Amino acid sequence: MQDDFKGTGLDSQDAEAFRVQAHKMLDACLDQLEQAAERPWQAPPEDIDRRYEIQAVERGAEDVVGQITRDVLPFHGGNTHPKFWGWVQGSGLASDLIASMAASVVNANLGGRDHAANRMERAVVDWTRHKMEMPDSASGLLVAGTSQATVIAFQAARVRKLNDVRAKGQGARQLTAYASDGVHNATRKALELLGLGAECLRLVPSLNGQMNPQALRDMLKQDREAGAHPFLLVGTAGSVDIGAFDDLDALADLAAAESLWLHVDGAFGAWTRIAAQPYRALSDGIGRADSIALDFHKWMYVGYDCGMVLIRNEVEHRAAFSARPAYLEGADRGLAGGEPWFTDYGIDLSRGNRALKVWCALETYGEVAFSDAITGNCQLAELMAQEVSAQPLMQMGRDVISNVCVFTARADLAPDAQSALNNEIAQNLQESGEAVFSTTGVNGVTMLRAAITNHRSRPEDIRAAIDAVAREAANVTEIS
Amino acid sequence: MQDDFKGTGLDSQDAEAFRVQAHKMLDACLDQLEQAAERPWQAPPEDIDRRYEIQAVERGAEDVVGQITRDVLPFHGGNTHPKFWGWVQGSGLASDLIASMAASVVNANLGGRDHAANRMERAVVDWTRHKMEMPDSASGLLVAGTSQATVIAFQAARVRKLNDVRAKGQGARQLTAYASDGVHNATRKALELLGLGAECLRLVPSLNGQMNPQALRDMLKQDREAGAHPFLLVGTAGSVDIGAFDDLDALADLAAAESLWLHVDGAFGAWTRIAAQPYRALSDGIGRADSIALDFHKWMYVGYDCGMVLIRNEVEHRAAFSARPAYLEGADRGLAGGEPWFTDYGIDLSRGNRALKVWCALETYGEVAFSDAITGNCQLAELMAQEVSAQPLMQMGRDVISNVCVFTARADLAPDAQSALNNEIAQNLQESGEAVFSTTGVNGVTMLRAAITNHRSRPEDIRAAIDAVAREAANVTEIS
Numbered sequence: 001m002q003d004d005f006k007g008t009g010l011d012s013q014d015a016e017a018f019r020v021q022a023h024k025m026l027d028a029c030l031d032q033l034e035q036a037a038e039r040p041w042q043a044p045p046e047d048i049d050r051r052y053e054i055q056a057v058e059r060g061a062e063d064v065v066g067q068i069t070r071d072v073l074p075f076h077g078g079n080t081h082p083k084f085w086g087w088v089q090g091s092g093l094a095s096d097l098i099a100s101m102a103a104s105v106v107n108a109n110l111g112g113r114d115h116a117a118n119r120m121e122r123a124v125v126d127w128t129r130h131k132m133e134m135p136d137s138a139s140g141l142l143v144a145g146t147s148q149a150t151v152i153a154f155q156a157a158r159v160r161k162l163n164d165v166r167a168k169g170q171g172a173r174q175l176t177a178y179a180s181d182g183v184h185n186a187t188r189k190a191l192e193l194l195g196l197g198a199e200c201l202r203l204v205p206s207l208n209g210q211m212n213p214q215a216l217r218d219m220l221k222q223d224r225e226a227g228a229h230p231f232l233l234v235g236t237a238g239s240v241d242i243g244a245f246d247d248l249d250a251l252a253d254l255a256a257a258e259s260l261w262l263h264v265d266g267a268f269g270a271w272t273r274i275a276a277q278p279y280r281a282l283s284d285g286i287g288r289a290d291s292i293a294l295d296f297h298k299w300m301y302v303g304y305d306c307g308m309v310l311i312r313n314e315v316e317h318r319a320a321f322s323a324r325p326a327y328l329e330g331a332d333r334g335l336a337g338g339e340p341w342f343t344d345y346g347i348d349l350s351r352g353n354r355a356l357k358v359w360c361a362l363e364t365y366g367e368v369a370f371s372d373a374i375t376g377n378c379q380l381a382e383l384m385a386q387e388v389s390a391q392p393l394m395q396m397g398r399d400v401i402s403n404v405c406v407f408t409a410r411a412d413l414a415p416d417a418q419s420a421l422n423n424e425i426a427q428n429l430q431e432s433g434e435a436v437f438s439t440t441g442v443n444g445v446t447m448l449r450a451a452i453t454n455h456r457s458r459p460e461d462i463r464a465a466i467d468a469v470a471r472e473a474a475n476v477t478e479i480s
Numbered sequence: 481m482q483d484d485f486k487g488t489g490l491d492s493q494d495a496e497a498f499r500v501q502a503h504k505m506l507d508a509c510l511d512q513l514e515q516a517a518e519r520p521w522q523a524p525p526e527d528i529d530r531r532y533e534i535q536a537v538e539r540g541a542e543d544v545v546g547q548i549t550r551d552v553l554p555f556h557g558g559n560t561h562p563k564f565w566g567w568v569q570g571s572g573l574a575s576d577l578i579a580s581m582a583a584s585v586v587n588a589n590l591g592g593r594d595h596a597a598n599r600m601e602r603a604v605v606d607w608t609r610h611k612m613e614m615p616d617s618a619s620g621l622l623v624a625g626t627s628q629a630t631v632i633a634f635q636a637a638r639v640r641k642l643n644d645v646r647a648k649g650q651g652a653r654q655l656t657a658y659a660s661d662g663v664h665n666a667t668r669k670a671l672e673l674l675g676l677g678a679e680c681l682r683l684v685p686s687l688n689g690q691m692n693p694q695a696l697r698d699m700l701k702q703d704r705e706a707g708a709h710p711f712l713l714v715g716t717a718g719s720v721d722i723g724a725f726d727d728l729d730a731l732a733d734l735a736a737a738e739s740l741w742l743h744v745d746g747a748f749g750a751w752t753r754i755a756a757q758p759y760r761a762l763s764d765g766i767g768r769a770d771s772i773a774l775d776f777h778k779w780m781y782v783g784y785d786c787g788m789v790l791i792r793n794e795v796e797h798r799a800a801f802s803a804r805p806a807y808l809e810g811a812d813r814g815l816a817g818g819e820p821w822f823t824d825y826g827i828d829l830s831r832g833n834r835a836l837k838v839w840c841a842l843e844t845y846g847e848v849a850f851s852d853a854i855t856g857n858c859q860l861a862e863l864m865a866q867e868v869s870a871q872p873l874m875q876m877g878r879d880v881i882s883n884v885c886v887f888t889a890r891a892d893l894a895p896d897a898q899s900a901l902n903n904e905i906a907q908n909l910q911e912s913g914e915a916v917f918s919t920t921g922v923n924g925v926t927m928l929r930a931a932i933t934n935h936r937s938r939p940e941d942i943r944a945a946i947d948a949v950a951r952e953a954a955n956v957t958e959i960s
Contacts, residue, residue, distance in 0.1 A: 007856020
């Protein structure tokens with residue numbers, strides 16, 4: 001059999017030639033990083049589907065590296081550009097490139113077993129837990145992002161309430177959950193997935209973006225009287241629309257008094273924890289939560305995807321997910337050692353390496369650089385608000401709380417005309433490559449929205465972008 | 481403000497110096513790939529936690545690259561070594577290194593919007609759907625792995641049965657699911673997470689690793705008479721323990737007759753679809769499923785993590801997950817265009833780029849190389865069985881069906897002594913770096929198990945490994 005064994009085509013036949021191509025790819029990638037400011041988003045070319053169509057006929061590394069340089073690198077999502085503030089997207093770090101190379105050749109599965117990548121994930125969990133002021137009893141898991149983290153946290157919350165739910169299923173028992181009306185849709189999606197149903201979510205009215213505690217108490221009382229079983233309170237640290245923060249200390253008191261699991265959606269806002277004042281104070285009390293969901297790929301600027309769930313009580317975390325059939329039994333030594341295994345803390349058995357890029361970022365740049373960048377993003381949101389207010393026809397939609405600035409380009413127009421204009425401006429500036437705003441609704445008007453989680457943004461970028469909005473507002477209304 | 485703006489510490493201060501370090505990292509990574517055969521698993525050093533502890537004090541790229549080379553690369557999980565056959569782990573490709581660099585600097589979020597990375601994921605879905613013989617109506621999503629894919633598929637199956645479940649929750653309606661007794665634990669875990677409960681899973685007895693259709697029919701009848709609502713049939717293409725395949729055509733007929741959603745767990749076995757005969761025939765009928773879960777990081781050798789869910793009917797896929805609040809509204813042009821958005825097909829809103837590594841692998845090496853490697857792995861499992869059978873005291877635990885070989889090193893000992901010996905041998909060979917077997921139970925005996933999903937394995941590796949098992953068996957039993 002040795003002679004006719006054919007399964008060797010995937011081994012690099014010419015290692016030296018491959019090395020040359022890999023270095024060529026790296027140089028193109030480094031160029032891309034260095035030229036981030038000159039490379040805004042551009043729409044994919046019309047024939048992109050044809051260019052990407054998989055032929056699966058051996059082409060070799062040289063051809064593939066050439067095509068990636070030509071057809072992949074230029075058509076990114078724009079979030080690496082200094083004037084990108086759409087939605088809440090991180091900007092990516094040079095250290096990601098170092099980490100991605102190493103992670104690729106190590107090719108570890110971080111579901112379990114005794115190898116070093118798992119130990120690095122534990123180091124990342126430890127650092128994060130400490131920053132979020134959670135106790136040593138807390139456990140954590142790197143996941144794709146806050147959506148996954150939310151599913152995991154809610155399952156742990158449910159298992160605390162219904163400890164037979166893993167075996168018996170949800171059944172007729174009506175659990176209810178509470179969140180402010182500005183809560184991210186990830187909460188609703190998680191409740192749907194878990195079979196709790198979106199209708200179990202009670203939206204608590206907010207005052208200035210903060211959940212109203214008295215309204216919450218009233219709803220709890222009413223729901224209990226109607227036979228429901230309240231189990232979960234979701235606090236928001238950084239609302240997606242306006243960057244608002246619930247009073248997490250107040251929610252922690254309330255959760256304790258009402259025997260609710262307190263989960264904090266801190267997707268980006270949790271990172272005010274390492275910012276300077278007054279921004280740091282926004283997330284005071286976050287460490288009192290039963291669980292926190294947060295992302296590294298947003299306001300820690302680390303490459304996609306990279307989020308984390310933290311659960312206050314490791315025993316409750318494990319109780320929600322641990323399961324180890326015969327073929328996954330651990331051992332006291334050898335590769336099957338290395339307890340605990342991360343698969344016991346979440347959905348996935350096969351898990352890629354997200355820890356290295358976080359580790360690499362923190363060790364390369366140091367926490368102070370992240371702290372300054374986060375604080376700086378909040379200062380830029382303030383600056384944007386000043387620039388908006390200095391424009392005669394523009395108007396802020398909401399006060400700036402943290403890093404989100406929402407405004408309309410022409411407050412003097414009727415609501416529908418404002419919405420149409422703001423949409424038009426957002427699209428025009430995206431297509432011209434000058435700036436990326438997204439849009440959101442405020443009191444029935446679609447407004448421009450900048451969520452600044454971008455370490456490449458500078459004060460002059462903010463000023464240039466608002467000037468461009470003013471110009472577009474004048475142009476578009478002249479034409480129409 | 482411009483003068484005292486501090487948020488600039490994360491920009492590479494010296495691009496040239498960084499470039500030098502990045503190339504140094506790449507060379508160390510290429511060395512690692514080239515020396516895969518000389519670098520087996522080794523246990524992490526005792527002080528690894530101290531080495532990895534995050535100080536988060538700026539160190540710069542040179543220091544970090546040095547430490548990664550010293551403290552990260554050597555302590556991998558072993559699955560890149562040609563004699564690694566533990567559990568079911570892929571071996572990683574050189575093309576992953578190219579893809580990981582480009583994906584890192586593009587830093588795309590593939591949740592949605594109009595950028596090219598999403599288009600490449602569609603190309604990967606198209607190719608895979610075609611290989612799996614699913615119709616053009618099928619949709620797909622890259623996910624961490626089969627565990628995630630299973631959750632997504634089961635949720636779609638549930639929504640078909642209970643179309644108000646996203647709003648109302650599971651409630652008292654007792655749904656039941658069916659799978660062979662060799663089904664992977666991912667099925668049970670998914671049912672738990674969804675709030676269906678593990679007890680809703682009925683394990684159907686198998687004959688020679690295949691689900692017994694008559695037993696299934698009997699169970700369905702009984703359950704229906706007891707008031708349950710059967711909704712899901714899980715077929716296995718490649719069982720984790722022994723590499724067995726359900727008769728997927730028979731299950732598809734049965735699912736149609738009984739109005740069940742047919743899901744196929746094809747984590748590794750789905751890839752027999754591109755293997756030569758007789759292995760290809762094992763997965764005949766897979767394209768008739770309502771959903772398929774499969775991994776690229778196992779038997780397509782692509783780096784961790786990378787799996788996919790395919791759903792036969794795109795409308796049913798979207799019905800299970802689509803949700804777009806105001807801040808995620810699409811647009812007809814600009815960055816917010818680009819329908820469909822992948823977030824509408826799964827749990828995650830933020831999604832990293834898995835498509836590029838699959839694309840890069842297929843385009844670099846071509847499908848034939850993968851086909852040969854997969855077929856070759858099955859041939860190596862056959863060869864291992866021959867080598868085992870040629871050893872006087874060894875004995876196969878099961879016949880080889882595909883790429884899994886299960887055997888005991890000393891069939892002449894009592895069951896407990898065999899189990900202890902096989903465990904000891906597995907651990908000894910892991911620690912000596914000679915070969916990685918995992919273990920599994922067969923009729924009460926813990927046996928050695930090789931699941932060959934490794935493109936670096938050669939016939940001589942198989943022979944050397946079985947010789948090493950024989951030597952250990954003699955040594956260990958002499959000592960004890």
